[in-house]
Amino acid sequence: MLEKVRVEESTYSQVLSELFEFVFQIISEVFQDIKYGVVLTKPTGKPLQIISKGLNEAELNALIQQIELSASSNPFKINGYKIYPLKGKLGSYGYIFVAESDGSESTFLEKASETFSKITELLTLLDYHFVDPGTGLPGKKYLLDRIDEQIQRKIRYKEDFSLIIIKIDNFEEISRNLPEDSFDILLRDIARFIVKLKRKSDILCRFDVDKLAILMPHTNAEGTKTFMERLSSALNFESFHVNHAAIKCKFSIGYVNSEEVNVLEHDEFIINALLQLTTRGKKTQSQENFFSIEIVGNSSKMAKVKEEIIIASQTDMTVLILGETGTGKELVARKIHELSARRNKPFVIIDCASIPETLLESELFGHEKGAFTGATSRKIGLFESASGGTVFLDEIEATSPGMQAKLLRAIEEKTIRRVGGTELIPIDVRIISASNVDLEEEVKKGNFRKDLYYRISGMVINLPPLRERKEDIPELVNYFIKKYSIEEGKIIKGVTPAVYDLLKSYDWPGNVRELEKEVERMIAFTEDGGYITVDKLSSKITAIESHTFSLDELVENYEKNILIDALLNCDWNETKAAKMLGISRTSLIAKMKKYNIKKQKNGSWN
Incomplete structure (x- = not known):
């Protein structure tokens, strides 16, 4: 049978x-x-x-x-x-x-x-x-069956629903660089990530070889659009992995809602979603500002930070970001806001350390006309102006005990009172705070209120200093080269290995901010079309001396870097490079073999 x-x-x-x-x-x-x-x-x-x-x-x-x-x-x-x-x-x-x-x-x-x-x-x-055998997700036939059911519920009970289709735009490029069958592993990793974002009632399916789909029951068009925007931002923020290797995917996302189309067949519904995938995908890519909010780095410590950002963005709890100056606390706060349901509302930054104590309360809560000398009109405070959005309290440790008490009351009661006013004004804001000191220690010392600390630390994200994630330096440098070479109107071909060695030897007390300024400075001193070489580094970095190598090792390392610099500057023309170095081409080739210097397909070195 x-x-x-x-x-x-x-x-x-x-x-x-x-x-x-x-x-x-x-x-x-x-x-x-x-x-x-x-x-x-x-x-x-x-x-x-x-x-x-x-x-x-x-x-x-x-x-x-x-x-x-x-x-x-x-x-x-x-x-x-x-x-x-x-x-x-x-x-x-x-x-x-x-x-x-x-x-x-x-x-x-x-x-x-x-x-x-x-x-x-x-x-x-x-x-x-x-079931799709490659990923274990429900397959296309299951999806079609569920769409048919939703269409019937729409007809009988007027229940709206949505279909979102997610396409991996660089599928072919990724497939060429992955072993056979590894793309299914990548899709499983992407699916695990999407599961963290979707509702329990939403159904995630594999729609095609390069597409996933989410069927969302009981959803109107506005709710779907909001979720889709968050999903798009989160997917393009995340790095996915195959066999421990990070893969950067590019996504297009389209959706259709039953409010917007009147169809009785699942094929028509899917066609509408695919059409939106094309038009909305192009629109999203054209509007995207690549350098707006980018969290760079794939080290294990930064992977943990990125996961925490995703978790924080899916809730409305308070978040406390801890890290040294220059580690990117504001950047992380912005990213949480961008990925959250409040993304289309204001993101207001309050630098608690830079605003005088006498003005801070007025800045935060506003004031009424005549509240103090010079208050000639009513002023709306930053908490009110951020309604529906996120308030970022930077350097919160700088606030006075009196100000801490007022912040605590505002967070607990979700109301404020303007300076000189009597009316309690309701506020709807998400609070993210940041500090470059250990707030728990400050609590023990009596410098920071314990009750406020517990209120602002619903979730704590610790940002590692750059010296603890030096493996991210090459990726950060390349990112800043792209950013500042565009601003300078230059083409920078790359960085020599000697520069990377020295950058990794430095401890970066100013963290990523200091590295960014160093790259900006190097680009200013580098000719258009050239490579960033050791002589472009600032003296504080080139002054680093290493005592862990023998004299012969130091000489060989120096000679190897000189050879690479010459080859790069001559676009790997061995004759020109030999002439620049004042040696014969035969000698150059012998030294390249000695140091195993080989040109790669992308024009870099081995």
């Missing part, structure tokens, strides 16, 4: 009918004089076929209702019946029920257990129609 069905050519209904016929044949042969039945469903729980023996319609309906209320993935008993669920990867495909009688259970298990492997094979065929 199983030979009648083949995965490649079968339809869902064919496999289901075969399963139904096969299961019923088993139990009818085993239980000739016992009440029994088979109920087959879609993984969604909707009954498709029901057949029984020995029960009238009222008894059957009552039993089915009881079984559904007591649903379990394992065999169970209810009201004199033994229930055997038929399990698939996405849920149950139904169940068999058999009336208990003397020896009925043992008879069933003895005579029918050998057939369950065949039933499992048929369930696997059903899974094929619903």
